[in-house]
Amino acid sequence: MLSKRIIPxxxxxxxxxxKGVNFVDLRDAGDPVExxxxxxxxxxxxxxxxxxxxxxxxxxxxVELVKSVARQVNIPFTIGGxxxxxxxxxxxxxxxxxxxxxxxxxxxNPALIDELAKAFGVQFVVIAVDTRVSGDKNIVHLNGxxxxxxxxxxxxxxxxxxxxxxxxxxxSMDHDGTKxxxxxxxxxxxxxAVHIPVIASGGAGSVQHFVDVFEKTNVDAxxxxxxxxxGEILIPDLKEVLRQNNIEVRTLAE
Amino acid sequence: xxxxxxYGAGNIFSLTAALERLGIPYGMIFKEEDxxxxxxxxxxxxxxxxxxxxxxxxxxxxxxxxxxxxxxxxICVGMQLLTAHSEEGDSNLLNIFPVxxxxxxxxxxxxxxxxxxxxxxxxKGNPLFENIPNGSHFxxxxxxxxxxxxxxxxxxxxYNNKFSASIWRDNFFGVQFHPEKSGKxxxxxxxxxxxx
Numbered sequence: 001m002l003s004k005r006i007i008p009x010x011x012x013x014x015x016x017x018x019k020g021v022n023f024v025d026l027r028d029a030g031d032p033v034e035x036x037x038x039x040x041x042x043x044x045x046x047x048x049x050x051x052x053x054x055x056x057x058x059x060x061x062x063v064e065l066v067k068s069v070a071r072q073v074n075i076p077f078t079i080g081g082x083x084x085x086x087x088x089x090x091x092x093x094x095x096x097x098x099x100x101x102x103x104x105x106x107x108x109n110p111a112l113i114d115e116l117a118k119a120f121g122v123q124f125v126v127i128a129v130d131t132r133v134s135g136d137k138n139i140v141h142l143n144g145x146x147x148x149x150x151x152x153x154x155x156x157x158x159x160x161x162x163x164x165x166x167x168x169x170x171x172s173m174d175h176d177g178t179k180x181x182x183x184x185x186x187x188x189x190x191x192x193a194v195h196i197p198v199i200a201s202g203g204a205g206s207v208q209h210f211v212d213v214f215e216k217t218n219v220d221a222x223x224x225x226x227x228x229x230x231g232e233i234l235i236p237d238l239k240e241v242l243r244q245n246n247i248e249v250r251t252l253a254e
Numbered sequence: 255x256x257x258x259x260x261y262g263a264g265n266i267f268s269l270t271a272a273l274e275r276l277g278i279p280y281g282m283i284f285k286e287e288d289x290x291x292x293x294x295x296x297x298x299x300x301x302x303x304x305x306x307x308x309x310x311x312x313x314x315x316x317x318x319x320x321x322x323x324x325x326x327x328x329i330c331v332g333m334q335l336l337t338a339h340s341e342e343g344d345s346n347l348l349n350i351f352p353v354x355x356x357x358x359x360x361x362x363x364x365x366x367x368x369x370x371x372x373x374x375x376x377x378k379g380n381p382l383f384e385n386i387p388n389g390s391h392f393x394x395x396x397x398x399x400x401x402x403x404x405x406x407x408x409x410x411x412x413y414n415n416k417f418s419a420s421i422w423r424d425n426f427f428g429v430q431f432h433p434e435k436s437g438k439x440x441x442x443x444x445x446x447x448x449x450x
Binding site: 062074 | 267316362365370392435
């Protein structure tokens with residue numbers, strides 16, 4: 001059976017991990033490559049790197065980061081943040097990234113999704129969507145949830161799918177940082193509406209939250225950052241609990 | 255030494271990185287004379303099978319590839335190229351394996367692309383899966399699959415239907431999953447191939 005995926009997300013700036021990480025045994029907690037390698041050893045199924053570098057050197061920095069990760073790590077990874085054009089994506093995929101994640105650039109220019117899917121194949125194109133409740137609607141937001149758009153979340157995701165998105169990374173900005181659980185209501189609606197994989201993001205605080213999101217919404221993957229970085233949830237323990245709940249997870253080699 | 259057939263279909267950085275980690279020497283093949291330097295070959299490939307086939311045709315290497323008697327491993331689309339035909343772009347392919355590459359029927363329960371870690375089960379004794387337990391997980395990302403075939407399926411995987419996660423005929427092997435991204439077992443498989 002296809003396994004449910006557990007995905008740690010790393011924020012990276014100028015080639016360094018920015019959010020605090022307090023793993024034991026890490027020589028350099030700011031080194032995304034060492035962190036990625038550690039996660040792969042723990043049994044992470046995939047990694048997401050979110051680059052928040054804001055300098056004109058960013059593409060070069062990202063390419064170097066992607067190459068370093070691809071050299072050392074034997075699981076797939078996605079890179080997102082600031083990908084605005086085909087050339088950005090091309091450079092990152094050639095450096096060894098398995099997927100690229102597009103957020104604001106796709107909202108501003110939806111045709112970019114068609115172009116990327118045509119150039120590289122749908123399996124490389126992850127559309128990241130930040131959603132927040134506004135009134136009684138789920139609305140797509142930009143810039144980490146600060147700027148609302150005109151787009152309703154479900155409508156936008158269906159449009160992205162039809163344009164060639166290969167996967168949806170849905171972050172609930174209302175749940176993000178609360179550690180109160182994923183937005184299972186919205187995630188179920190989205191997951192039932194699309195025929196491409198969905199990654200749940202925002203709100204993970206306990207092992208039970210991962211059990212809940214898979215049982216209640218049947219999403220394909222769940223992503224979290226701080227609970228993993230701070231060691232509040234250890235991936236082997238998480239997977240054991242998922243397994244006990246009859247949720248299919250990957251068995252690691254000894 | 256592994257010769258990677260270069261025909262411009264997708265990035266091979268992750269593959270060469272994996273070979274380097276494993277200490278498996280490799281080089282690139284651009285023209286027919288290059289084949290003699292190697293004792294086994296990998297055909298990589300990502301993206302559109304029809305487009306990949308067009309690029310391979312432009313290299314002029316197809317007659318040579320079909321005549322190879324040393325071990326050959328096709329990966330992902332590089333494996334699909336070994337089949338007779340793909341529904342992707344209605345493309346005729348190398349026909350080293352007289353089987354078809356078909357598209358998954360997508361549904362809410364079986365999303366396409368088939369993305370993530372799935373189990374594969376060898377159907378017969380073989381050198382490629384040595385030291386890899388039955389039912390180990392490998393990383394897949396694909397919308398098209400090679401139909402199950404009693405003669406040629408080396409290992410099968412289930413996703414809505416049973417399909418060929420790997421195939422084997424004489425010296426030709428193919429894997430649908432990405433061994434270079436499939437953790438320890440993927441690395442074991444690449445090491446096994448380097449010793450066939």
